[in-house]
Amino acid sequence: MNKTVTTDMQRASQLLKLLGDQTRLTMMKLLQSHDCCVCEFVEIFKMSQPAISQHLRKLRDIELVKETRKGKWIFYSINEDHEDYPFIQGILGHLPGQEGLVTELEAQGLRICCE
């Protein structure tokens, strides 16, 4: 009963802690509109590739995101099947869109396009 609404406090606080980092939060919001690969994040956040990888790992460890290889790149996307996705979605819904970051990338010709 009440399956849709309840998350236990420990899980919830762990999720919030992960989202409580500007880089990861922005990643999640961004992933809601486009899948991205690691090197795109590196450009967007002006951060070393290992730093990006480590943020993604944390998101992946609790299965908030999943990865898909496309050619040379690994694309990350939101795992909409996550048990707590409605919770996450509620949070992300209050945030301003981050599409501008991708637009900027495109302007610099750095957007990765496969196939």
Add this chain to the structure above:
Amino acid sequence: MNKTVTTDMQRASQLLKLLGDQTRLTMMKLLQSHDCCVCEFVEIFKMSQPAISQHLRKLRDIELVKETRKGKWIFYSINEDHEDYPFIQGILGHLPGQEGLVTELEAQGLRICCE
């Protein structure tokens, strides 16, 4: 425009970081149903009084909670006027009620009643 929905990313991630701690998250959820004083939190969380004070301070610093003195005690309550309260409320709404913690306190006769 879009005043209701948008919180900037930095503020949002700071809020989420604060809520990304089980003690503080539980405090906030609890405060939605009852105001509490510091000594009640000490009992509920089985934690030292300074530890509780410091958590409350963090919540107070960004004005998520406010304090009111009642006799010897200082009661904390949610600041529903906070600009981001709708955001917070959305989050807390997904969490299981924590009234049980207060019920337990009452059972032990430790609930503070003023006036």
Add this chain to the structure above:
DNA sequence: TGCGTATATAGGCATATGATTATATGATAG
């Protein structure tokens, strides 16, 4: 096969966090 590119992991370091104990503050009751 072997090279280059994309990503992941390891190790190290500076800073942040959350707890504790000791002490200070501040209101109330006598």
Add this chain to the structure above:
DNA sequence: CTATCATATAATCATATGCCTATATACGCA
């Protein structure tokens, strides 16, 4: 005014976090 009780702050410490550089892995392609 003083003693007491509730709460806040300070100092300290162990652990967690987030970044970097160096290195490993893994796939794609000549």
